[in-house]
Amino acid sequence: MIEFRSVGKTFEDGTVAVRDFSLVLPSHSTTVLLGSSGSGKTTLLRMINRMVDPTSGKVLIDGADVAEQKPVALRRRIGYVMQNSGLLPHRTVIDNVATVPVLSGVSKREAKGRALELLDTVGLDRSLASRYPSQLSGGQQQRVGVARGLAADPNILLMDEPFGAVDPLVRAELQQELLRLQAELGKTVVFVTHDVDEAFLLGDQIVLLREGGEIAQQGTPAEILASPADDFVAGFIGADRGNRLLRVHEIDGIRVVVDAHGRPAGVLEQ
Numbered sequence: 001m002i003e004f005r006s007v008g009k010t011f012e013d014g015t016v017a018v019r020d021f022s023l024v025l026p027s028h029s030t031t032v033l034l035g036s037s038g039s040g041k042t043t044l045l046r047m048i049n050r051m052v053d054p055t056s057g058k059v060l061i062d063g064a065d066v067a068e069q070k071p072v073a074l075r076r077r078i079g080y081v082m083q084n085s086g087l088l089p090h091r092t093v094i095d096n097v098a099t100v101p102v103l104s105g106v107s108k109r110e111a112k113g114r115a116l117e118l119l120d121t122v123g124l125d126r127s128l129a130s131r132y133p134s135q136l137s138g139g140q141q142q143r144v145g146v147a148r149g150l151a152a153d154p155n156i157l158l159m160d161e162p163f164g165a166v167d168p169l170v171r172a173e174l175q176q177e178l179l180r181l182q183a184e185l186g187k188t189v190v191f192v193t194h195d196v197d198e199a200f201l202l203g204d205q206i207v208l209l210r211e212g213g214e215i216a217q218q219g220t221p222a223e224i225l226a227s228p229a230d231d232f233v234a235g236f237i238g239a240d241r242g243n244r245l246l247r248v249h250e251i252d253g254i255r256v257v258v259d260a261h262g263r264p265a266g267v268l269e270q
């Protein structure tokens, strides 16, 4: 469990990124921090692994204050996946994935063996292991980024707009892969995005933020869709709300769900 307790962050130039933020993130589930640019999502995410230290309040992991833990050790046991994959350009795919375990004392041979398994896990062909990041597509790079985030077998995986830089088709594929992986691995995932559809697809819990890291609403996607707390929430999730209004049509005894434009969205289970 990750807990933010009355956390605030004012940067040295006086920018108040987060005013007073409290939240519990349950283990083995995905919490999405959703909000527009500048709402403080990345700042909050980075407080978990101490890439940013709060100026007030505390962040606790399983009851232990992260401020009392060494940042390097903390970062080695928390996976971090960012936009543009953050891969080391002069290292091969396999070395990128194996780096953190080797730094943590795992033998090179063992780390490489595990890295190959992780390529399978994230749906990458092992033949790509000896390539450099620039020799991969954007989607493949992001998969390597996810493999690297998982390399130390962390309980917590932080993901900062990890699929923001790839085209919509690849993005949809990566989202499905993450859902599959999460069903298998059950990590505590904290996922940052400004994309409502992505948030609703991936999140068990959604936390919609206004400026300053103020929580506009938190709940399951269904709860937020069913009863937006106020106009801000309704506006944020509602840009294409029309598409979210679904109806059931019966065709030859099969119940088909269609969206507001009459496009089929799926079939109801009998």
Ligand SMILES: Nc1ncnc2c1ncn2[C@@H]1O[C@H](COP(=O)(O)OP(=O)(O)OP(=O)(O)O)[C@@H](O)[C@H]1O
Pocket: 011, 012, 013, 015, 016, 017, 035, 036, 037, 038, 039, 040, 041, 042, 043, 044, 194
């Ligand atoms: N190092 C810094 N120094 C000063 N201000 C900062 C710093 N990092 C972030 N900020 C400011 O803090 C606020 C929150 O930034 P943050 O990156 O957390 O937002 P975000 O919701 O993740 O936005 P985005 O979706 O654009 O990444 C912004 O106003 C930003 O300009």
